[in-house]
Amino acid sequence: MSQLVADIHERCGADFVGSHEHRGDLTVVVRPAALLPLLSWLRDRSVDRYDFLADLCGVDGLHLDPFVMGSQSSLKASETGGLHIWPERFQVVYHLKSMGTGKRLRVKVPVPESNPEIDSISSLFAAADWAEREVFDMYGIRFRGHPNLKRILCIHSFKGHALRKDYFIKDQQWLLEDNEALMDELGDVGENADDGGFSELIPLNIGPAHPATHGVLRSLVKLDGEVIVKSVQEIGYLHRGFEKHSENSNWTQVVPYTDRLNYCSAMLNNVAYCRAVEKLLGIDVPPRTTAIRVIISEISRIIDHCVCLAACLVDLGALTNFWWLFALRERAYEALEGLCGARLTSTYVRIGGVADDLDALFIGRVRKLLAEMPAAMGDVLKLIEKNRIFLDRVKGVGVIDTRTALSHGWTGPCLRATGMAYDLRRAEPGSGYDGYDFDVATRPDGDSWSRLMVRFDEMIQSMRIIEQALDKLPAGPVLSDDRRVMMPNKEEVYSSIESLMNHFVLVYDGIKVPMGESYAAFEGANGELGFYTVSDGTGRPVRVRCRPPCFYLYSAFGRLIQGAMVSDAVAVLGTLNVIAGELDR
Amino acid sequence: MGVNTYYANRQGFFLTRLDQMTNGLTNWGRENSLWPYPFGTACCGIEFMGVVSNTHDVSRFGAELVRFSPRQADLLVVAGTITHKMAPVLRRIWNQMLEPKWCIAFGVCASSGGFYENYSVVQGIDHIIPVDVYLPGCPPRPEAFFEALMLLQKKIQQEKSGSHDVLRTPQMAHLRPDAGESR
Numbered sequence: 090m091s092q093l094v095a096d097i098h099e100r101c102g103a104d105f106v107g108s109h110e111h112r113g114d115l116t117v118v119v120r121p122a123a124l125l126p127l128l129s130w131l132r133d134r135s136v137d138r139y140d141f142l143a144d145l146c147g148v149d150g151l152h153l154d155p156f157v158m159g160s161q162s163s164l165k166a167s168e169t170g171g172l173h174i175w176p177e178r179f180q181v182v183y184h185l186k187s188m189g190t191g192k193r194l195r196v197k198v199p200v201p202e203s204n205p206e207i208d209s210i211s212s213l214f215a216a217a218d219w220a221e222r223e224v225f226d227m228y229g230i231r232f233r234g235h236p237n238l239k240r241i242l243c244i245h246s247f248k249g250h251a252l253r254k255d256y257f258i259k260d261q262q263w264l265l266e267d268n269e270a271l272m273d274e275l276g277d278v279g280e281n282a283d284d285g286g287f288s289e290l291i292p293l294n295i296g297p298a299h300p301a302t303h304g305v306l307r308s309l310v311k312l313d314g315e316v317i318v319k320s321v322q323e324i325g326y327l328h329r330g331f332e333k334h335s336e337n338s339n340w341t342q343v344v345p346y347t348d349r350l351n352y353c354s355a356m357l358n359n360v361a362y363c364r365a366v367e368k369l370l371g372i373d374v375p376p377r378t379t380a381i382r383v384i385i386s387e388i389s390r391i392i393d394h395c396v397c398l399a400a401c402l403v404d405l406g407a408l409t410n411f412w413w414l415f416a417l418r419e420r421a422y423e424a425l426e427g428l429c430g431a432r433l434t435s436t437y438v439r440i441g442g443v444a445d446d447l448d449a450l451f452i453g454r455v456r457k458l459l460a461e462m463p464a465a466m467g468d469v470l471k472l473i474e475k476n477r478i479f480l481d482r483v484k485g486v487g488v489i490d491t492r493t494a495l496s497h498g499w500t501g502p503c504l505r506a507t508g509m510a511y512d513l514r515r516a517e518p519g520s521g522y523d524g525y526d527f528d529v530a531t532r533p534d535g536d537s538w539s540r541l542m543v544r545f546d547e548m549i550q551s552m553r554i555i556e557q558a559l560d561k562l563p564a565g566p567v568l569s570d571d572r573r574v575m576m577p578n579k580e581e582v583y584s585s586i587e588s589l590m591n592h593f594v595l596v597y598d599g600i601k602v603p604m605g606e607s608y609a610a611f612e613g614a615n616g617e618l619g620f621y622t623v624s625d626g627t628g629r630p631v632r633v634r635c636r637p638p639c640f641y642l643y644s645a646f647g648r649l650i651q652g653a654m655v656s657d658a659v660a661v662l663g664t665l666n667v668i669a670g671e672l673d674r
Numbered sequence: 675m676g677v678n679t680y681y682a683n684r685q686g687f688f689l690t691r692l693d694q695m696t697n698g699l700t701n702w703g704r705e706n707s708l709w710p711y712p713f714g715t716a717c718c719g720i721e722f723m724g725v726v727s728n729t730h731d732v733s734r735f736g737a738e739l740v741r742f743s744p745r746q747a748d749l750l751v752v753a754g755t756i757t758h759k760m761a762p763v764l765r766r767i768w769n770q771m772l773e774p775k776w777c778i779a780f781g782v783c784a785s786s787g788g789f790y791e792n793y794s795v796v797q798g799i800d801h802i803i804p805v806d807v808y809l810p811g812c813p814p815r816p817e818a819f820f821e822a823l824m825l826l827q828k829k830i831q832q833e834k835s836g837s838h839d840v841l842r843t844p845q846m847a848h849l850r851p852d853a854g855e856s857r
Contacts, residue, residue: 264759298713329790400723422724432721434813670717
């Protein structure tokens with residue numbers, strides 16, 4: 090047992106339930122009473138300083154085998170992957186990370202079904218605010234001391250809790266009453282009690298059907314003239330139940346759903362998800378596959394940044410850039426389409442490999458894209474880099490410092506725009522980017538301008554990575570030969586009974602991921618794209634939790650636009666690159 | 675248009691019935707200058723950006739003037755998944771558009787809910803508003819949108835004067851007629 094676990098055990102005393110390590114993830118389970126002091130200690134006084142809350146989610150263990158989990162279990166951690174420590178129906182899972190040492194720690198808190206209530210940690214981490222609301226929405230777990238505990242993704246009149254295992258996936262609930270008002274959250278800001286609640290401030294609703302909110306985001310603001318005094322965000326307009334669908338599919342069937350999380354860079358989601366499942370399975374992919382994944386990930390990153398920059402610039406009135414960046418994007422789509430047959434939603438990556446090998450046509454197209462990119466980016470930069478009108482709208486607008494950004498769970502380009510060189514491609518070994526020569530792009534100011542420019546810088550770095558990957562593309566197969574996830578060759582299926590059975594079982598039952606849980610993070614286009622997966626060995630996931638970077642980015646939006654003008658809010662929103670499919674899942 | 679071409683070519687004038695001529699002219703004008711309102715919510719919205727961008731260029735069909743005000747648009751392009759939370763918003767946007775107006779359900783999610791058969795997604799926008807053209811695909815390619823647009827243009831060509839409103843009874847299976855109006 091490591092020193093950290095011993096320390097935690099000593100601090101929590103009787104509230105310590107257990108700990109285990111599975112696939113390199115360290116997990117400690119503590120009772121609710123110990124949660125707040127433990128996390129506070131871990132953040133501020135432990136040796137490693139677990140100062141970053143990567144994610145917070147709930148898990149429902151209703152259908153888990155009682156002989157595996159709970160007190161009856163005589164199984165060991167090695168047999169269950171840690172699932173034997175499951176004393177209550179629900180668990181709230183906290184994924185912590187130490188930014189100093191790069192270590193990760195998972196803290197799990199069992200929550201009883203009879204009284205699902207635990208302490209809120211939103212006083213420790215700003216990121217927990219929305220995440221706890223989501224757990225409340227999905228599981229009905231209440232958080233004591235939460236400032237604003239109400240539903241976040243589902244409609245407010247929703248009966249029941251969608252991610253509980255006993256909620257039937259197709260049980261639709263129509264929004265019949267108009268109770269989506271946000272006025273209660275805005276509160277009595279600016280109202281004069283002596284004057285019968287009269288307010289000089291103007292309430293203004295922005296979105297969800299508004300061009301600058303990209304169709305699905307809604308803010309209600311109170312304005313003093315044109316200055317935003319307070320704002321409230323409403324999300325969930327594109328909540329499509331990704332996590333519920335995942336629990337009702339087998340592991341392979343989840344891949345198409347991941348396409349539609351961040352639909353600007355579907356390949357990245359595929360890669361992140363498949364890596365997470367591979368980690369849980371404990372299998373490695375061939376080196377050629379790793380290189381192919383790097384190439385398609387970086388192309389996706391370029392596409393995502395193109396769309397973000399183009400959309401943001403259009404929102405700010407610069408339409409010409411849109412044409413140039415989208416011409417670039419079309420070139421990239423041409424390449425991806427040749428590879429997998431679809432433009433946006435690729436479903437190209439498989440658990441244990443990729444669907445097809447690269448061909449010369451694809452490589453040629455990518456080389457052409459790389460050749461065209463500098464000119465197109467130069468054209469765009471020429472229009473904006475010294476453009477006074479543009480600079481006035483983005484420089485010094487929506488400033489955030491690194492500390493606040495981290496507290497909100499920011500990662501990716503937006504965090505790097507505050508000057509912190511944190512990139513999972515570099516920070517986490519085994520990400521597939523080992524051996525590539527590239528710089529982690531940063532900008533120091535933390536304003537909208539930095540967030541845009543970091544994306545330009547990253548596109549250049551992505552080009553470098555793709556070039557290197559194409560140059561030293563290893564030969565070999567693109568699929569793992571692990572028979573737990575890969576079907577045998579057709580010749581073998583027709584000639585040997587073992588292969589035939591293997592084929593049959595894989596088709597019939599799907600991939601059977603052994604019992605256990607793991608969290609794997611990947612550098613998505615917007616930041617840390619993590620997948621927390623729990624398997625009970627049946628072939629269907631118990632839980633697939635997507636850690637959406639946008640969700641945490643957008644949770645700081647209200648803070649960013651406070652005191653800014655309405656037009657600044659548009660600029661800030663554009664630079665955050667909030668993709669609703671990922672935000673609302 | 676019902677024009678007698680003999681007279682039109684030989685004599686410098688032409689004969690037609692008044693209602694036929696105005697009808698044909700109006701339809702011709704309408705079909706070639708559709709102003710779309712892109713109600714883009716999801717992946718399809720990104721592909722709709724591809725439709726209006728330079729490579730595919732929807733202006734070849736006269737429908738490039740994208741309006742974000744329902745008052746100025748006559749073609750509602752619902753590009754993306756519509757959730758129950760969004761449903762009253764969509765209904766309200768549709769109600770705010772002035773007649774004559776048309777609607778294209780861009781992609782399977784808008785057409786039928788797609789593979790999101792779950793608690794939060796409306797299983798096709800025709801539960802809320804009338805649809806003229808259903809466009810399959812997840813998401814549809816820009817070329818597919820052009821086909822949908824041409825189908826719609828054909829439909830507009832054949833519309834009879836005054837029939838527009840009568841033919842299209844909105845199916846209000848679930849939402850109140852005034853849903854989305856009271857906020």
